[in-house]
Amino acid sequence: MSSTSVEPLVKLAELPDRGRALVATCPIKPGEILLSDAPLILYPATASAAATVCSRCFRSLSSPSSAPIRCPSHCSASPAASSFCSARCLASHSPNLCLALSRLPASLPSELLSPALFLLGAYDLAVASPSDFLRLLSVHGTAAADVDAPALHSLVSSVLPSPPSGFSLELTATLLAKDKANAFGLMEPFDGGDRRVRAYGIYPNASFFNHDCLPNACRFDYVDQGGERNSDIVVRAIHDIPEGREVCLSYFPVNWGYAERQMRLLEDYGFRCECDRCVVEKDWSDDDDDDDEREEEVEEGMEEDEGDEAMDNMEEADDGDGKFPHAYFFVRYVCDRENCGGTLAPLPPSPEGMLSNLMECNVCGWLKTEDNTDQDGGEGSSGLMLD
Numbered sequence: 001m002s003s004t005s006v007e008p009l010v011k012l013a014e015l016p017d018r019g020r021a022l023v024a025t026c027p028i029k030p031g032e033i034l035l036s037d038a039p040l041i042l043y044p045a046t047a048s049a050a051a052t053v054c055s056r057c058f059r060s061l062s063s064p065s066s067a068p069i070r071c072p073s074h075c076s077a078s079p080a081a082s083s084f085c086s087a088r089c090l091a092s093h094s095p096n097l098c099l100a101l102s103r104l105p106a107s108l109p110s111e112l113l114s115p116a117l118f119l120l121g122a123y124d125l126a127v128a129s130p131s132d133f134l135r136l137l138s139v140h141g142t143a144a145a146d147v148d149a150p151a152l153h154s155l156v157s158s159v160l161p162s163p164p165s166g167f168s169l170e171l172t173a174t175l176l177a178k179d180k181a182n183a184f185g186l187m188e189p190f191d192g193g194d195r196r197v198r199a200y201g202i203y204p205n206a207s208f209f210n211h212d213c214l215p216n217a218c219r220f221d222y223v224d225q226g227g228e229r230n231s232d233i234v235v236r237a238i239h240d241i242p243e244g245r246e247v248c249l250s251y252f253p254v255n256w257g258y259a260e261r262q263m264r265l266l267e268d269y270g271f272r273c274e275c276d277r278c279v280v281e282k283d284w285s286d287d288d289d290d291d292d293e294r295e296e297e298v299e300e301g302m303e304e305d306e307g308d309e310a311m312d313n314m315e316e317a318d319d320g321d322g323k324f325p326h327a328y329f330f331v332r333y334v335c336d337r338e339n340c341g342g343t344l345a346p347l348p349p350s351p352e353g354m355l356s357n358l359m360e361c362n363v364c365g366w367l368k369t370e371d372n373t374d375q376d377g378g379e380g381s382s383g384l385m386l387d
């Protein structure tokens with residue numbers, strides 16, 4: 001296993017059948033920050049997001065400190081892709097990108113607009129920062145037969161004023177494959193309805209995390225907060241992680257059923273998941289595939305002390321058929337607010353190393369103590385920021 005340091009608590013390693021991975025360099029405590037990663041490229045997830053967030057920092061333009069300003073350069077003709085917040089975002093994209101944005105048809109549907117904005121940003125990066133473009137090309141993903149690639153390539157070539165060297169359908173297809181296997185969604189504030197993605201980003205270090213259906217870490221984003229690094233992805237440990245253990249995220253909400261998880265992993269990520277949870281769940285019938293029911297069974301059948309003990313042993317043992325620790329994960333680490341289903345991780349330990357008993361949800365931002373006490377005003381809260 002070869003390895004390279006990425007951050008003090010995790011290092012890059014090559015694992016059989018899993019490619020590159022991040023593994024713990026030392027015992028990691030619950031809530032510890034494993035990585036804080038800035039995006040190589042960010043782009044709006046939908047046409048409506050393109051019109052309502054700053055084109056550079058992706059904060060909402062409706063926040064009081066973010067009065068919208070049109071791009072002073074060429075792309076003022078295309079409001080959907082050219083509003084900036086007044087705070088600090090005017091020095092933004094290159095004249096080439098402005099011109100390309102201004103030439104995009106105004107009525108593109110989101111399913112074309114979003115990948116087109118990704119490709120324009122990527123080709124702009126190739127000129128503005130060739131080293132970052134090489135990093136983008138180094139993330140996982142090889143060009144496959146992508147039905148959308150030819151149409152998107154011809155759209156992009158029709159609006160780019162001067163295509164960069166290497167511009168080709170094959171490179172476009174490769175970029176789309178990188179995006180599919182690595183994009184993280186930055187979420188709109190949770191409003192009790194469906195989860196909505198505001199923007200997608202490629203994060204060069206976070207893209208090394210492999211998937212597990214019972215992850216030991218989860219990622220947070222705080223895109224509307226102040227400061228320069230609001231679009232960073234922050235990855236924190238959910239519970240204790242021993243030295244040498246691979247650190248994994250879940251690539252989608254952990255409350256998805258077995259069939260849905262397997263389908264997404266095969267279609268979008270090209271592998272069959274054989275994690276501990278999938279090994280157990282593949283034998284369940286469809287009727288069994290209901291996490292809420294199992295969660296209730298566990299809550300009813302387990303005293304709190306039994307739960308803590310089970311948690312201590314969670315990664316080492318199970319009750320024989322393997323179901324108990326998996327169901328326990330849901331009781332402890334899955335947010336139970338209606339329509340949320342986010343993952344909970346403790347806030348980071350204090351500088352003195354004291355563990356926090358506040359669990360934060362990575363979707364709704366809810367903060368609750370381990371005994372389930374709401375700490376942030378309950379329904380409708382958009383969550384607390386870390387700093």
Ligand SMILES: C[S@@+](CC[C@H](N)C(=O)[O-])C[C@H]1O[C@@H](n2cnc3c(N)ncnc32)[C@H](O)[C@@H]1O
Pocket residue numbers: 017018019020021139140181182207208209210211212268269270271272273274
């Ligand atoms: C975001 S990348 C993760 C880093 C990647 N392993 C690499 O070498 O750069 C996603 C890809 O990693 C691989 N991968 C992630 N989780 C995996 C798992 N649990 N088992 C096997 N392969 C996995 C798949 O090829 C997937 O498309």
